[in-house]
Amino acid sequence: MNISLTKTQAGFVPSDAGTEAWAKRVKAGAVISADFKQVRNPAFHRKYLALLTVAFDNWDPDEVDSKYGIPEKNFDRFRWDVAILSGFYHNVVRLDGTVRVEADSISFANMTEEIFAELYNQSINVLLKRVYKSELSKEELDNIVNSYLSFT
Numbered sequence: 001m002n003i004s005l006t007k008t009q010a011g012f013v014p015s016d017a018g019t020e021a022w023a024k025r026v027k028a029g030a031v032i033s034a035d036f037k038q039v040r041n042p043a044f045h046r047k048y049l050a051l052l053t054v055a056f057d058n059w060d061p062d063e064v065d066s067k068y069g070i071p072e073k074n075f076d077r078f079r080w081d082v083a084i085l086s087g088f089y090h091n092v093v094r095l096d097g098t099v100r101v102e103a104d105s106i107s108f109a110n111m112t113e114e115i116f117a118e119l120y121n122q123s124i125n126v127l128l129k130r131v132y133k134s135e136l137s138k139e140e141l142d143n144i145v146n147s148y149l150s151f152t
Contacts, residue, residue, distance in 0.1 A: 003034070039108045040116055048106070048120050051145045052079045055127045079103075085130070086122035088115075 003022060004015035014020035026032060056078050064071055083089065083103035091099050105111065106119065124138055132141070 004039075005036075037109070040111070040113045042108075044113075044116065044120070045106075045108070047145060047149060048116070048123070050148050051120070051123065051127070051141075052082060054141075054145055054148050055082075055131045059131045082123050082126055083119065085126045086119055088119050088122070 001022060003019040005012040005019065006015045014023050052075075056073075056075050059073070059078065061073055080103035083106070084101055088104040089101050090104060092102050094100050104119075106116065111119070124141060128134055128136060128138065128141065136144075
């Protein structure tokens, strides 16, 4: 079970309904063992996803036709490519012996706050170069993302 707690003046309290329901089922005097980790800032995580969403909406890929047909514009592939181009990837060997580049996971469990901040900054550089063709500054893009967040 994964539980979320928030530190308050009175101690730790459940952060969500699932944790609260679980805590009510634990009998008084029961000893609970857990491996605790402080999670990244969820607001910063939402800001990164907003950055990617805004950029994806503004991205106009070149038309490509392949032997498999016309490819679709795909958000997941876009966000993975941004992470890879930002330098956050690992190589894996496929069954046929070829090597594939995979984006690092941005999950809370797999990336620290410091590394995530570096990914965010490098992603801005990639997006300014690849999507906006340097027509925007970092500050302008950040303002657009903040405006987007205020509407969601």
